[in-house]
Each structure stands twice: as structure tokens, then as C-alpha cells.
Amino acid sequence: MYLSNSENGRVYNFSAGPATLPLPVLKQIEQELISLPGVGSSILEISHRGKAFISILEETQEHLRQLLSIPTNYKILFLQGGGRLQFSMIPMNFLKGRSEEAEYLVTGTWGKLAAEQAKMQGPVNILYNGKDHNYSQLPDLASLSPNPNASYLHYTSNETIQGIQFSDDLQFGDIPMICDASSDILHRSLDIQKYGLIYACAQKNIGPAGVTLVIVREDLLDKVPNDLPCYLDYRNHAEHNSMYNTSPTFPIYVVNLVCRWLQKTFGDLESVHKFSQQKAALLYEQIDTCKGFYTGHARTSDRSLMNVVFRLPNEELTTLFLQQAADQNLTNLAGHRSVGGIRASIYNAMPLAGVQELAKFMANFYKKNS
Amino acid sequence: MYLSNSENGRVYNFSAGPATLPLPVLKQIEQELISLPGVGSSILEISHRGKAFISILEETQEHLRQLLSIPTNYKILFLQGGGRLQFSMIPMNFLKGRSEEAEYLVTGTWGKLAAEQAKMQGPVNILYNGKDHNYSQLPDLASLSPNPNASYLHYTSNETIQGIQFSDDLQFGDIPMICDASSDILHRSLDIQKYGLIYACAQKNIGPAGVTLVIVREDLLDKVPNDLPCYLDYRNHAEHNSMYNTSPTFPIYVVNLVCRWLQKTFGDLESVHKFSQQKAALLYEQIDTCKGFYTGHARTSDRSLMNVVFRLPNEELTTLFLQQAADQNLTNLAGHRSVGGIRASIYNAMPLAGVQELAKFMANFYKKNS
Numbered sequence: 001m002y003l004s005n006s007e008n009g010r011v012y013n014f015s016a017g018p019a020t021l022p023l024p025v026l027k028q029i030e031q032e033l034i035s036l037p038g039v040g041s042s043i044l045e046i047s048h049r050g051k052a053f054i055s056i057l058e059e060t061q062e063h064l065r066q067l068l069s070i071p072t073n074y075k076i077l078f079l080q081g082g083g084r085l086q087f088s089m090i091p092m093n094f095l096k097g098r099s100e101e102a103e104y105l106v107t108g109t110w111g112k113l114a115a116e117q118a119k120m121q122g123p124v125n126i127l128y129n130g131k132d133h134n135y136s137q138l139p140d141l142a143s144l145s146p147n148p149n150a151s152y153l154h155y156t157s158n159e160t161i162q163g164i165q166f167s168d169d170l171q172f173g174d175i176p177m178i179c180d181a182s183s184d185i186l187h188r189s190l191d192i193q194k195y196g197l198i199y200a201c202a203q204k205n206i207g208p209a210g211v212t213l214v215i216v217r218e219d220l221l222d223k224v225p226n227d228l229p230c231y232l233d234y235r236n237h238a239e240h241n242s243m244y245n246t247s248p249t250f251p252i253y254v255v256n257l258v259c260r261w262l263q264k265t266f267g268d269l270e271s272v273h274k275f276s277q278q279k280a281a282l283l284y285e286q287i288d289t290c291k292g293f294y295t296g297h298a299r300t301s302d303r304s305l306m307n308v309v310f311r312l313p314n315e316e317l318t319t320l321f322l323q324q325a326a327d328q329n330l331t332n333l334a335g336h337r338s339v340g341g342i343r344a345s346i347y348n349a350m351p352l353a354g355v356q357e358l359a360k361f362m363a364n365f366y367k368k369n370s
Numbered sequence: 371m372y373l374s375n376s377e378n379g380r381v382y383n384f385s386a387g388p389a390t391l392p393l394p395v396l397k398q399i400e401q402e403l404i405s406l407p408g409v410g411s412s413i414l415e416i417s418h419r420g421k422a423f424i425s426i427l428e429e430t431q432e433h434l435r436q437l438l439s440i441p442t443n444y445k446i447l448f449l450q451g452g453g454r455l456q457f458s459m460i461p462m463n464f465l466k467g468r469s470e471e472a473e474y475l476v477t478g479t480w481g482k483l484a485a486e487q488a489k490m491q492g493p494v495n496i497l498y499n500g501k502d503h504n505y506s507q508l509p510d511l512a513s514l515s516p517n518p519n520a521s522y523l524h525y526t527s528n529e530t531i532q533g534i535q536f537s538d539d540l541q542f543g544d545i546p547m548i549c550d551a552s553s554d555i556l557h558r559s560l561d562i563q564k565y566g567l568i569y570a571c572a573q574k575n576i577g578p579a580g581v582t583l584v585i586v587r588e589d590l591l592d593k594v595p596n597d598l599p600c601y602l603d604y605r606n607h608a609e610h611n612s613m614y615n616t617s618p619t620f621p622i623y624v625v626n627l628v629c630r631w632l633q634k635t636f637g638d639l640e641s642v643h644k645f646s647q648q649k650a651a652l653l654y655e656q657i658d659t660c661k662g663f664y665t666g667h668a669r670t671s672d673r674s675l676m677n678v679v680f681r682l683p684n685e686e687l688t689t690l691f692l693q694q695a696a697d698q699n700l701t702n703l704a705g706h707r708s709v710g711g712i713r714a715s716i717y718n719a720m721p722l723a724g725v726q727e728l729a730k731f732m733a734n735f736y737k738k739n740s
Contacts, residue, residue: 088599229458
């Protein structure tokens, strides 16, 4: 069990991203930072086209293929530009110039931003807009009727800011499903065959800022238009195995170490999922126990295992909560500026002890201030 | 004087990029990798919107402003996607939808690739094409007559693959000058006011892969079209001080350390320039002394201070040269696959001792094999 990463004056960092990394991963980076074993140069100094890096790249892909059971007809790419660039690349590659609309589920801030960028490239239908519920609820899937010929359907598996999450893979007939899994990839196993494309910026659950994982079904690449800027055409990255231009070598190296750590510590994603459920339950239990004092943002059935978002009765108590938590080395708990309140991000690398400390703190804070 | 970085089994790494970094920089990264002093988290784990990172970002900008004497009407941005994404962003922002052509000087592989991407966005005139000379010569500037109303003029200050370099800033009337300085930024002082935009991916002279420095004159941003994908619109990055989306935090942190190291070690870019000239002279001296055995690719007057590119009499000797050099811990000396032969990249972080070792090796190799 992954319990604690507290040492060297380190805090429990509940940042939504860039987010905490496993301490064993940081230690390995530290250990080989000056010179990669057998290479004589730092990972920061080696060519993306050299043997040492290619071996790291391929190992990372192999880890991901194993952990997520990714079939061989899916490419695993590592790009730059974060989720934002994907918001535009997806419709440029799969919507631009087509007559059939793309369907978007807007369940929170990130889904909304993705849809806005898509509208600049082609016809978009907002199949569900959670705005009326202040993005606290997921859609009733049975009530949705997407165009069966849609170019694709885009959704956000976990809305980091609002803390709502789909607990299963979505599927609507043969529509290619495109999923922004930036904040929950690798927290549970997925049925990859249900997806056309999955993307995830690394800085939440799988690594540092600066690399975005894209898993794409090869046949989708057949219809990409031929007039895209070179960096924005997925085919270039697929054909050159993510070495079309200089790969973000260091972030990929860290993703590899994170994958290794996941396999060593948990074995598989079923165990990771249980671990996530266990951690989230500790915090939601406090919210439910201290009802009226702590108010969760998400509808109970739609609660996220990754980002636990809640409010206190007023601004004064919120400020006091954040101050006193920080005094106990529980940091970066302020909610996103658009939502306010508290947000505890508890991705894979957040140890159980950190969540236990926070739950204890929440219970004590309630006792003293309710 | 910056002499040597050999220790811990490290080699002299002549890679063209990602390239060697200063050992003192690597040591500082190593030292604070687990926990940034006073922060309690790794640089890899902290929010781009938190105080600790913003202070790093601002310090990096301040260092660059001092080193390059960047006037206040220029923005300093840190983007992702490398030079390749800049090849497209530049014409999307400054050419698309305009009637006046962009002028391109094609002095080597990178200039050629930049021009190809520009043609997809608007009218382009190749003002000079060095292809006929196998990209071994720069143009005679006096003979060039660019359209005085051109949207901009793009050139590559140093062609990494062919090893040819402009030794001064270019200027043609009021045409906004756009310069790809990926492989020589910070090796000499520039008259920034002569430029509209300068860009440089970090992994050659200023840091690790994953961040691209863009220095842009503010008034150029006034005419950017309003229909660009959000990540590709320079204005978004300028307005949000490179925090429009999650910044590549770690590469920026390393760039900051490299700038600090430059200031501490050399004081100013005049000293860096002398250091570059001293190192390059050692290698070109061998090429000139061993004429007929070593053949430089660049015309003598256009030689690069950063990438010394030359051939040996045949393939066998080239292979032997690379093998024997590697045996002496002089690595990554193979020329780019499109040019062949030998390329020694000697950016700022390559210590004098590394170049001296290589020059000695070249002299000995000549004696034994000529």
C-alpha cells in the first residue's frame, strides 16, 4: 500500500495540477539527474533520436499499453501544448470540412472550452449543457440522442474544477468517442475499444507539465485533411512515433517512471481504482457527516474520485480553513477561482496518509467552528 | 572561465539538441529536485499559478531582459510545440488573410521547413534559396531587394544542420524581421529593436526540450486575426504572461538556472561571444590545417560558431572517427542524416576543455590516417 511521501520537509500538496508526484519517482529522477546510467549525460541533454531516449519512449508506450490494455490498432503519442491545443487539434483533424456535426457533452469548464474551440472549425451540437445545474450534474445518458452519423462525440471524463466524473466509458453506437481524460487517466481500467481518441495532459495524474498523452485509433487518421499545419496533424506524430520534432523528452521520462511505479506499487488499475475509491470515501464521508457545514458541489451520484470540491458556510471560514490546513502542511486546497470554496485533488500520487490527515483536519475544523 | 564539466562518468556530449547543459545547473536541479527551498514540493509538482512558480517565471524574464537588453515594448513568452509550431504560428498570426507577401531567406533545412509551412497560410516569396549551393553559403545581403511592404521577413540566424550562421542582425527598412534563433540565441548580444519577433526552442542553447522562447514586439500583435485556435494566438499568451494554459514549468525553471549561470560565469553576452569564438576557432583551425582530409561544409566567411560541420575523405574514415572519438568520451558527433560527415555542436554549455579534447583528437586522427 502506498501510504506516505512525507519527508525532507515535504508537504501534502493537494494542487489540481501540476500535482504531487510519487516520492520514489522524484528520488529516482534525483539519483540519475546528472548522468543516466550507462549514458554519461543527463536525461535533459540527450537526443530524442538517440538509443537511450528511444528505449525510454518505447518502454513508456509499453507500460501504458499494458496498464490500459491498449490494442495494437491504437497509436500512443506524446505531444506538447496541453489540453488547450488538443481542443483545437481534434476538430481540425476530425471535423474541419465535414458536414456531419460533432457532438459535445458540456459537463463543466473544460468541456465548455473544448466545445468553443471546436465551433471555430466546423458544426458542433451541444448535446448536453450542465450550465443550468452550475455544472454539478452529469447527463442522464439514456436521455441523450446524438446524431448517429456525428463526426465524433467529445466528453470530459472528469471535470477537475467542478469535481464531477463519469464512472464508466461512454458509447453511442458507432460514433467515434473522443475523451478528455486529463485528470483521471490511469485511475481505473478503460475499455479502450470504445474510444476513438483519448487525451490527457500529464500534469495531473501521470507526470509533470509539458506532455500530453494521445491514444488514437489508427483508422481515424485516414480522413484527416491534408492542409493542416504540420505540428497539428496527428498523422505526422503517428508516422514518426512522437519524434516528428523534438519530443518533450524529460516529461516522457517522468511518465515512464510513474507508470513503472504504478505497476510496482499497485500491479494493475483495478487496485489503483480501489485505492482512489478508498481515498475519496474518506473525504466525502466528512462532507456527509458535517452536512450543512461542508457542502459538496457535485450531485452525490456524480462525485469525482479525483477532485473533491466543497464549500464552507462563508468566506471567513473558508479562509480560516485554508490557513489552518496550510499550517498543518496540507496545501493548495483553495477551489478554482471560478467556483471558490475548497478543492482537494487526490490523484494517484497522493498517499493515503495525506488524505487521512486532511479528513482528520476536516473533522476537527468542523468541531471547532460549526 | 568555464572549463570543464567532466565528472561522475560524464562524457563530452556534442549533440545538436537536446544538448549538453552546464554541470552547475544540473547540480542545482538535483539538489532541489525533491523539494524547492521554502516550498515543500518539487518544481515538478507546483501550480503554474502559485507564487513560487510565478516568481521563477518573472526572474527568467528579467534575466533574459538584462542579458539581451530587451526593451519594455517586447513581450517574453514561453510556449510549447518547438520550432515546428512556430513555423505555423508565425504565418497564422502575421500573414494569413493579408495581401502582402512574407519574404523568406532559405539558408538551410530549417529555413526551408519554415517557408513550407508559411506557404500554407498566405503568399510567400523565397528571397534567397541556398539550395543551389547545397546550403553552404549565406546570401550577399546587398543584392537582396525584399518588398518594402512585406508582411515580414523570416530568416534563420544559424542553420544547425549545415553549420552556417549570420554574424549580425539583419534589417531591411521597416519590414518586421522574424528570426529563428533556436540554435544561437544568447551566444552574442543582439540589437533587439531590429526584430519584430525572435524565437528559439530551448533544447540547444538555453535549456531542455519542451519550451520555446518567443520575444515579440507588442505592436505586431495588433493585427492578429480573430479566428485563430486559442493556443496558436500569440495574444492569448502575451495577455496571460505565458500562463494562458499550464506553462511548461520545469523547462522554464531550467532556462532560469541557465540564465543565472550565464550571468555568473560570463557576466554579459560579449564575454559569451568571445568564448564561442575561441571554441569554434580551435576546431576550424584543425579543418584548415588538415585541408583535404577535413572538409568544412560552410563557406569560410559563413561558418557557424555553434555547429562545426565537416566531412572526412570517405565513409570508412568517418565511422572510424566516430568510434574512436566515442572511445575517448567525445560523443554524438555524427552529422545530421541529410548531410552526413561530422557535426560538433558547441553551444554555450560546452566547456572549453571539451573542445580542446576534440581538437586534439582531430589532430591525432589526421596524423594517423591521412
